[in-house]
Every structure is written in structure tokens, then in C-alpha cells.
Amino acid sequence: MPVEKIRGGGELFKHHWTTFSKVQQAPIKFYWKYGRMFRYYVYSAAIVFPLFMFLTKASYAPANVKQWEQIRAGRRRE
Structure with missing residues (x-):
């Protein structure tokens, strides 16, 4: 059985303790392709961000x- 080399060596975390490991192993590509709400959230955040900046200023x-x-x-x- 060939040993699969992962970036930097070692094996994947079994438990996601750190934020970096959670982000690294999150199936973001899957969410983007099949998760309509995820895409809508990203699009709406990109659209509303300039409005919030204007209101803050x-x-x-x-x-x-x-x-x-x-x-x-x-x-x-009084």
C-alpha cells in the first residue's frame, strides 16, 4: 500500500483543534458547487460591504x- 504524501508531510488531523486545520479541511469547493446559501451569502456580503463602508464613513x-x-x-x- 503506497504512502500518500500530504503537503508538508505527516497525516491529516483526526480532530480539528485549530482554526487553521478547520479551514484547511473544510469542503469549501463542495459548498460552493452544491450549497446555494453559501454562494448567496458570499455574493451578498460582497455587494453589501461597500454600502456598510459608506454608512460608516x-x-x-x-x-x-x-x-x-x-x-x-x-x-x-433637561
Whole structure:
């Protein structure tokens, strides 16, 4: 029986203890090919990421921060 050499030698982990070993042995190609939800999740994350970046930049804009400081200061006085 021929010994199958795995990248770097050794044998595969029987128990996936580390995050790297979990990612390394995950059947991502299978999920992509047969898992509709996995593909939809990746596509939606790629589409929504720029929107979230825009909203984050808009919410932390100096004018917006100043406006909310005034709103909070008004609430504290009351």
C-alpha cells in the first residue's frame, strides 16, 4: 500500500483543534458547487460591504459627530 504524501508531510488531523486545520479541511469547493446559501451569502456580503463602508464613513463624519454631541448635550440639560 503506497504512502500518500500530504503537503508538508505527516497525516491529516483526526480532530480539528485549530482554526487553521478547520479551514484547511473544510469542503469549501463542495459548498460552493452544491450549497446555494453559501454562494448567496458570499455574493451578498460582497455587494453589501461597500454600502456598510459608506454608512460608516457618513456616520463618523465630523459634521455628524458634532451634531450628535449637541443633541446629547441638550438631553443632559433637561
